[in-house]
Amino acid sequence: MRVRLLWILLAISVVANVFFAIGVGYTRYREADDPVDRITGQLNLTSAQRQGLLALREAIAARREAMSAPGGGLREAMLAEIGKPTFDRERVAALVADWSAQRGTYFVDVAQDLHGYVATLTPEQRDKFLALARDRMFLRRLLRGRR
Numbered sequence: 001m002r003v004r005l006l007w008i009l010l011a012i013s014v015v016a017n018v019f020f021a022i023g024v025g026y027t028r029y030r031e032a033d034d035p036v037d038r039i040t041g042q043l044n045l046t047s048a049q050r051q052g053l054l055a056l057r058e059a060i061a062a063r064r065e066a067m068s069a070p071g072g073g074l075r076e077a078m079l080a081e082i083g084k085p086t087f088d089r090e091r092v093a094a095l096v097a098d099w100s101a102q103r104g105t106y107f108v109d110v111a112q113d114l115h116g117y118v119a120t121l122t123p124e125q126r127d128k129f130l131a132l133a134r135d136r137m138f139l140r141r142l143l144r145g146r147r
Contacts, residue, residue: 035142043125056117059142067106074099
């Protein structure tokens with residue numbers, strides 16, 4: 001009975017290790033799958049259009065980094081307000097309004113940059129791109145790139 005139990009435990013261990021290895025391999029495969037390469041193939045982009053997409057990605061990343069630069073973060077300011085002996089509702093509302101305005105400007109700028117890029121595509125490419133963009137995560141994956 002003990003020998004049989006040991007063989008069963010060994011089999012379970014081997015199966016678990018195989019599934020773990022498959023999971024690690026799949027994760028690495030997905031990380032290596034660059035959205036720009038995928039879109040280049042799906043839309044049959046020219047090298048100039050591909051370079052434009054890479055430049056768009058870099059410009060948006062620079063905007064995102066500038067927006068979340070340390071020192072002016074909402075989180076730090078909110079925690080400072082929460083830590084004060086009295087709550088200043090107007091100050092917190094002003095912080096949130098400022099943050100909202102910055103985010104709004106960021107999204108308008110991203111939309112403008114995206115519009116400029118989409119204008120370089122052929123009508124067929126544009127239609128395919130916009131159809132893909134209907135997926136909520138498409139632009140996030142495309143514009144953020146690999147993490």
